[in-house]
Amino acid sequence: MTRSTASARPPGRPRSGVNAVVFAATLSTVNELGYAHATVDRIAAAAGVAKTTIYRRWPSKGALIVDCLLDAFxxxxxxxxxxxxxxxxxxxxxxxxxxxxxxxxxxxxxxxxxxxxxxxxxxxxxxxxxxxxxxxxxxxxxxxxxxxxxxxxxxxxxxxxxxxxxxxxxxxxxxxxxxxxxxxxxxxxxxx
Amino acid sequence: MTRSTASARPPGRPRSGVNAVVFAATLSTVNELGYAHATVDRIAAAAGVAKTTIYRRWPSKGALIVDCLLDAFxxxxxxxxxxxxxxxxxxxxxxxxxxxxxxxxxxxxxxxxxxxxxxxxxxxxxxxxxxxxxxxxxxxxxxxxxxxxxxxxxxxxxxxxxxxxxxxxxxxxxxxxxxxxxxxxxxxxxxx
DNA sequence: TTGGTATCGATACCTTTGGTAGCGAAACTA
DNA sequence: TAGTTTCGCTACCAAAGGTATCGATACCAA
The missing domain is CATH 1.10.357.10 (Tetracycline Repressor, domain 2)
Incomplete structure (x- = not known):
């Protein structure tokens, strides 16, 4: 198969590998401030990342938390x-x-x-x-x-x-x- | 004791007896829309009461829900x-x-x-x-x-x-x- | 009847927060 | 060099908890 369908590296600028950093920032922010006060803004700041970058990768705060828990478990x-x-x-x-x-x-x-x-x-x-x-x-x-x-x-x-x-x-x-x-x-x- | 300290009916206009109505409106609104969408505005509207009246009796939405659950249980x-x-x-x-x-x-x-x-x-x-x-x-x-x-x-x-x-x-x-x-x-x- | 007090409904307002839109710059491929 | 996608940044929107204010009302006491 000539690199037919999937995973042939999509065009454009590749995503930087900051998922692990975001997960760590999420847990530490939640631990410091509690869930309700761990806003997406704060998580992004703690990760050294723009809020828009987070919403480009996860459709909602809940989805981010679920992925974070999957990574933690x-x-x-x-x-x-x-x-x-x-x-x-x-x-x-x-x-x-x-x-x-x-x-x-x-x-x-x-x-x-x-x-x-x-x-x-x-x-x-x-x-x-x-x-x-x-x-x-x-x-x-x-x-x-x-x-x-x-x-x-x-x-x-x-x-x-x-x-x-x-x-x-x-x-x-x-x-x-x-x-x-x-x-x-x-x-x-x-x-x- | 000459009606000394407590419960001698406080001065001013007495509160109308709408607590039961508010509790019923709270449960029915939560049942219809879910907890997050059961806003205090909607609960007040369903009870036929101003939002300020609710916040005059309960300090927060959480306290209202707790009292509502106490009444329900x-x-x-x-x-x-x-x-x-x-x-x-x-x-x-x-x-x-x-x-x-x-x-x-x-x-x-x-x-x-x-x-x-x-x-x-x-x-x-x-x-x-x-x-x-x-x-x-x-x-x-x-x-x-x-x-x-x-x-x-x-x-x-x-x-x-x-x-x-x-x-x-x-x-x-x-x-x-x-x-x-x-x-x-x-x-x-x-x-x- | 009059004054004092506290509630009522209504409206306007503030703040936080999840989520979106648009922009120029950067990174990568072909 | 052209094309594509992500990046950070700023501005922005809408929803919702909660507050402030105001005129009207209901009750008590003198």
Whole structure:
């Protein structure tokens, strides 16, 4: 194929590689000022970039935050011998990620924006939740509705604690969460 | 005492009894337009009241929503013979309330606003969460941190489902939530 | 009846913020 | 050199939370 269809480098000035800088500036700004006060203007200034450059790459602030979270989370580690170890490590992993500076605030903030914004909710569900949901479905062999319930419990609990107290959940409570969730997903073989 | 200190009816024109109308207008507007688009202007118009009247009674939109939710929730029913029945009825009660039109959206919306607003977070925690937390502590004889964990799990799960899907949690999943939470709070006697 | 007080609706206004438009300059290809 | 796209910059718009002001109104007390 003679460099036929895609990825033949588009014409024009290439984009500068500042995505990582923008992501870092986003998290640090959210961490310093909170989600609502982390305006696009401030994020752009912190990144040393014009606001228009950000809107040239992301269609909305919500989309920027989602991409930033995707970059911050990265792939879910597929560790653990059995089901219990796997699920326990997954819960500890997401809890640790949400505890990182700015990540929990950004997550809770974009989540709340999505409540009133169906388009953003679609982005959040498809880009951020679905990859991990599919990985969990495959790794656990559980149907979609049970995996979605698992995500609701784990992420919902962690975000509620973050939103109500402003602080991430302490390790002891994360351990309690694991103890409560695991029996429900390892004892029986899909009773309902 | 000669009507000494408090509640002797303050001077001036008394406030008209439109709080209930404003609460109803708030929930219906949030239900129709979503939290972000339910502006104070629109809520006032729906209630047939001037916007300045609303800001004369509530210091912020968040405070209005919290009062509206307090009015919508009402006191938690203290039903159930044993611990299991009591906790089960409490979970079903809050799930049903969050399913009412506008209530879930308003709850998730004010919750998310609180992430970046410590003052609003304080209002939310003290006015909305604490009464139910204290009732649960007394009814269950559990320490504060365990009751807070219980609230994080139940409310967090319900709100996460609401935020991600836009729909309240179906009864079958609420039942699963009860099945998962109850053993963790009824089997052992405070191991940690 | 008169004065004091606080609420009412209405209007105008301020500030912040997400998002857009237009411009000249720069970077890259052909 | 021509063409294309991104860059930073400035100006701008619209929506929304919140405030200030003003005349009118409802209530109490003297």
């Amino acid at each position: 990265g792939p879910m580690p597929q560790e653990g011998a059995g089901r219990a170890e796997f699920m326990s490590s997954a819960i500890h992993w997401i809890a640790a990620k949400i505890s990182e500076p700015g990540v929990g605030d950004a997550f809770a903030g974009v989540f709340s924006d999505a409540v009133s914004d169906p388009a953003l909710r679609e982005v959040l569900s498809a880009r951020l939740q679905d990859p991990y949901r599919l990985a969990l479905q495959e790794a656990l062999g559980e149907p979609e509705n049970r995996v979605l319930f698992f995500i609701d419990v784990v992420v919902g609990t962690l975000l509620h604690r973050m939103g109500m107290t402003g602080e991430p959940m302490v390790d002891a409570d994360v351990a309690r969460l694991v103890e409560m969730v695991l029996p429900h997903f390892t004892d029986d073989a899909d009773p309902a | 009402g006191p938690m029913p203290q039903e159930g013979a044993g611990r299991a029945e009591f906790m089960s009825s409490a979970i079903h009660w809050i799930a049903a309330k969050i399913s009412e039109p506008g209530v879930g959206d308003a709850f998730a919306g004010v919750f998310s606003d609180a992430v970046s607003d410590p003052a609003l977070r304080e209002v939310l925690s003290a006015r909305l969460q604490d009464p139910y937390r204290l009732a649960l502590q007394e009814a269950l004889g559990e320490p504060e941190n365990r009751v807070l964990f219980f609230i994080d799990v139940v409310v967090g799960t319900l709100l996460h489902r609401m935020g991600m899907t836009g729909e309240p949690m179906v009864d079958a999943d609420v039942a699963r939530l009860v099945e998962m939470v109850l053993p963790h709070f009824t089997d052992d006697a405070d191991p940690a």
